Amino acid sequence: MAVAAARVRAAVAYTVREAALAFRRNGLMSLAAVTTILVTLLLVGCGLILSANLHHLARVVEGQVGVVAYLREGLTPPERDRLVAAARRLPGVRAVTFVGRDVALRRLQATLGDRVALRDVVQTNPLPDSLEIAVTEGRQVRPVAEAVRRLRGVEEVAFGGEVVDRLLAVTGVVRAVGWGLALLLGLVALVIIMNTVRLTILARRQEIEIMQLVGAGGWYVRSPFLMEGAVEGALAILLAAGVLVPAYTVLVERARGALPFLPLLGPADLLPGLLATIATGGFVVGMSGSLLALRRFLQT
Incomplete structure (x- = not known):
């Protein structure tokens, strides 16, 4: 049991260490990947905030009609x-x-x-x-x-059904445009992450070949690259949350002071679901880019 635990700790330490080295080695590409994922998550977040509030407004108006x-x-x-x-x-x-x-x-x-x-x-x-x-x-x-x-x-x-229909139509357009742009930027982020991981694989090709010769398992070789994509996604998630949470909180406070009649969703009603969505999106993009790169450029 103690030996197995030690092996797990060693594998985790190796994965984290190699991912950190790769992140520093490919600094510009890693920064580009994080920035692209961040812009994607911010776009998704802003689109979700706008569409959720428009939908909420439509339902409030509908209830008063x-x-x-x-x-x-x-x-x-x-x-x-x-x-x-x-x-x-x-x-x-x-x-x-x-x-x-x-x-x-x-x-x-x-x-x-x-x-x-x-x-x-x-x-x-x-x-x-x-x-x-x-x-x-x-x-x-x-x-x-x-x-x-x-x-x-x-x-x-x-x-007042016409007013509600127009609000719901605008909500649908905003949601469609937001998700379309987010999908486009997500694909760009995938390409950048794939190229970042490819550069790391090329730089460590000889070391990888030696590990394969001495019998290192496939996932032992792959794990640092997967961690690299996960770290890029996690950084983008933290930055996006750091922008969206305070920005929306301030927006709601000021809007309620200036336009008290405007029904906006409170931060407690909107932000938990929003953060769950961008967290899922960030990890999916980061890990998918790494997996696609490994499948294409690394033979184990």
């Missing part, structure tokens, strides 16, 4: 009451409020204030009676609106 049904002119009170009852029975409806045309006109006048006197502009009230319908949750807005539109006595239905 209600449905307004404008009623056909000439409905009798019993017909109106039946219509209100029918609307209340629809799935997803939380509350239905009847708003008479006179009430609607007074609301409009209150909104306009003293700038315009509606009684001087219009002789008769042009506004229809309406129903203001609150839904149980945001995703019910569109189904409820479609169901209300089919009720007898409803002339027209209005809701």
